[in-house]
Amino acid sequence: MEIYIVRHGETIWNAAKKLQGSVDVELNENGRKLAGETGRNLSDLNFDVIYSSPLIRAYETACLIRGYRNIPIIRDDRLKELRFGINEGKNFSKLLEDTSTPFHYFFKAPDKYMAPEDGETLEHICSRAKNFMEEVVEPNASRYERIMIVGHGALNKAIMCHVKKHGIDKFWSGGLQKNCNVIIVNYDKKGYTVIDETKLFYEE
Numbered sequence: 001m002e003i004y005i006v007r008h009g010e011t012i013w014n015a016a017k018k019l020q021g022s023v024d025v026e027l028n029e030n031g032r033k034l035a036g037e038t039g040r041n042l043s044d045l046n047f048d049v050i051y052s053s054p055l056i057r058a059y060e061t062a063c064l065i066r067g068y069r070n071i072p073i074i075r076d077d078r079l080k081e082l083r084f085g086i087n088e089g090k091n092f093s094k095l096l097e098d099t100s101t102p103f104h105y106f107f108k109a110p111d112k113y114m115a116p117e118d119g120e121t122l123e124h125i126c127s128r129a130k131n132f133m134e135e136v137v138e139p140n141a142s143r144y145e146r147i148m149i150v151g152h153g154a155l156n157k158a159i160m161c162h163v164k165k166h167g168i169d170k171f172w173s174g175g176l177q178k179n180c181n182v183i184i185v186n187y188d189k190k191g192y193t194v195i196d197e198t199k200l201f202y203e204e
Contacts, residue, residue, distance in 0.1 A: 002146040002195075003137065003185045004047070005156050007177040008061040009035040014179065019092045020152075021084035021119075026056050034180040034202055035064035041201035047071050048144040051136065053079035053151050061180065062150040078132040081152035085119030110171040122158070122168050129158035141187050153177055163192045174198075 009031030013020045027035065042065060052062040054075040062073050087095060087103060095103040102114040115121045137147070149159065153176050161171060163185055174197040177183065184195040 001141045001144050001187050003187060004042075004146070004148040005159060005183040005185065006038070006061065006065065006148060006150045007153055007156055007179055007181055008053075008055075008058040008150060009033075009064070010179040011057050013089075017091050017093050019084045019088050019090055019095070020057075021081050021088040022055075023088050024056050027060050031057070031061070031179060032064060035061040037202035038180045038182070039065035039067045043067065043069070045146060047146050047148050049074060050148040050150060051076055051079060051132075052149075053081065053155065055080055055152070058150045058152060062148070065148070065150070076132060076136065078128040079149065079151045079155055082122070082125045082154040082158075083115075083118070083120035085116040087116050087119065107172055107176070109169075111167070111169040122154075122171055125154060125158045126161050126168065126171075129155060130162045133159060133162050138187065141189075156183065160197075163194065 009027045011020065011025045011031055012028045013025045015028060050062050050066060050071055050073045052059050052073055052075050054077060059075060066073060095101055096106065098104055102112070105112040110122055113122055156177055157171055160174065160183065164173060166173060178200065180202065182199040182201065183197050184199055186193045186195055
């Protein structure tokens with residue numbers, strides 16, 4: 001079974017370098033364009049089902065990629081983005097520069113990252129991503145030929161922690177996905193095989 005793991009299209013907050021997390025920010029016009037172009041380039045591929053985060057930026061991306069095709073889209077709360085608590089809405093570049101905050105380690109040393117007030121740990125998002133893959137995706141390997149998962153930057157990397165079987169210290173292995181960047185993996189009786197982590201179906 002082929003699995004296409006897609007990050008949502010660009011939002012206003014992406015463009016402004018604001019942390020989104022659980023805040024339900026919709027796509028901007030460029031984000032809709034990227035999702036539409038991705039969908040057109042994938043229009044010749046058949047997908048049995050699309051699983052999506054319920055947050056509007058991911059769900060709208062899933063709808064735009066699907067287009068007019070008759071593919072079911074199933075929303076699952078386990079595919080929501082990492083909750084950043086009191087840091088949501090803040091400029092992430094400034095947070096990264098601030099050596100007094102645990103967010104300083106978010107990308108460079110994720111095993112040292114600590115969740116802020118009302119936030120979620122990387123261990124927790126990895127746990128729910130693993131749960132989703134084991135309960136929803138893997139049991140359908142013989143049933144489906146190709147599926148899509150439309151999620152978020154950190155959520156998709158949590159899925160890849162399960163796929164690659166590595167720890168939090170390598171959370172960002174392969175780098176942060178660009179908007180509408182697609183990770184393609186294969187899953188069969190032998191386990192997971194990473195085919196491509198940097199696929200873009202639009203011109204930059």
